[in-house]
Amino acid sequence: MIPEMVSSVEMMLGRWKDHRGKEIEVFQDFKVLTSEIISRTAFGSSYLEGQQIFEILTRMVLIFSKNLFKMRIPGIGKLVKTQDDIQSEKLGQLIRNSVIKMIKKREAAMADWQEKVRNEILELFGQQNPSLEGISRLKTMSMVINESLRLYPPVVGLLREVKKGTKLGNLIIPEKMEVHVPSLALHHDPQIWGDDVHLFKPDRFAEGVAKATKNNISAFLPFGMGPRNCVGMNFAYNEIKITLSMILQRYRITLSPNYVHSPVLVLAICPQHGLQVTIKAV
Numbered sequence: 001m002i003p004e005m006v007s008s009v010e011m012m013l014g015r016w017k018d019h020r021g022k023e024i025e026v027f028q029d030f031k032v033l034t035s036e037i038i039s040r041t042a043f044g045s046s047y048l049e050g051q052q053i054f055e056i057l058t059r060m061v062l063i064f065s066k067n068l069f070k071m072r073i074p075g076i077g078k079l080v081k082t083q084d085d086i087q088s089e090k091l092g093q094l095i096r097n098s099v100i101k102m103i104k105k106r107e108a109a110m111a112d113w114q115e116k117v118r119n120e121i122l123e124l125f126g127q128q129n130p131s132l133e134g135i136s137r138l139k140t141m142s143m144v145i146n147e148s149l150r151l152y153p154p155v156v157g158l159l160r161e162v163k164k165g166t167k168l169g170n171l172i173i174p175e176k177m178e179v180h181v182p183s184l185a186l187h188h189d190p191q192i193w194g195d196d197v198h199l200f201k202p203d204r205f206a207e208g209v210a211k212a213t214k215n216n217i218s219a220f221l222p223f224g225m226g227p228r229n230c231v232g233m234n235f236a237y238n239e240i241k242i243t244l245s246m247i248l249q250r251y252r253i254t255l256s257p258n259y260v261h262s263p264v265l266v267l268a269i270c271p272q273h274g275l276q277v278t279i280k281a282v
């Protein structure tokens with residue numbers, strides 16, 4: 001499995017060679033990379049062979065996500081703007097401004113952490129390709145991955161069906177009811193994470209998830225929980241660690257001024273306008 005992952009990342013890095021010092025859009029590259037890796041490891045083929053299927057799947061996902069939370073109430077239009085609409089537009093602008101400030105702060109923190117993670121990688125692997133044994137010792141990188149999954153969990157919520165009717169505080173929850181567990185909201189709850197909940201602070205994971213969540217481990221759910229949790233969790237961690245190791249061994253990454261921060265839910269959380277970065281050889 002690891003050699004297939006390494007070869008797929010090598011292919012992507014081969015394409016990056018001509019773009020040193022220039023801007024590249026990596027969201028698309030990462031989509032191709034993860035599809036390439038799953039094709040090689042699970043089906044023994046390559047992304048190009050399965051490209052048509054992946055394209056159809058992407059179209060299906062788009063249609064599904066567009067209709068996921070749609071409530072169809074006949075006869076109600078949105079022709080006239082109410083005071084609430086005008087007010088919420090103003091509030092929207094305020095939120096956008098403060099988000100921009102927050103992102104700038106996060107960007108600075110991210111540059112520091114990039115150096116810390118690169119040092120850890122170089123200490124463990126030098127210029128050699130990462131190994132399975134080695135990636136289990138990437139402690140700083142694990143903290144960075146967990147903090148990224150906390151702020152931007154690709155899957156924003158879990159669904160469960162109630163097996164046996166129960167009482168939860170004042171709520172009576174009947175059998176067979178579908179319950180939505182909002183991971184995204186739990187990941188941003190100041191009661192659990194503290195007042196710095198919106199900041200990128202991988203340090204909070206330095207002593208594990210239990211300490212980071214004040215012993216509420218079910219408040220950190222990037223891969224779900226229980227018997228139906230994500231079967232691909234270890235696969236995903238390995239894939240991320242190998243890819244990051246190989247990129248950071250070679251390149252220093254900076255966010256491009258053309259990047260617009262606008263995470264959007266298309267089944268999973270994605271950067272709406274892509275992820276533009278510049279790469280410089282280390």
Ligand code: HEM
Pocket residue numbers: 153154155158159221222223224225226227228229230231232233235236
């Ligand atoms: C960062 C990458 C990934 C994230 C964040 C993620 C997240 C999740 C989450 C939240 C669930 C629902 C768990 C629950 O309801 O408790 C899930 C289910 C699942 N995931 Fe992943 N996943 C990732 C990558 C993968 C990969 C690479 C594979 C396959 C190789 C995979 C295969 C599955 C499968 C088969 C299920 C359904 C499990 C079941 O219903 O029993 N996932 N994933």
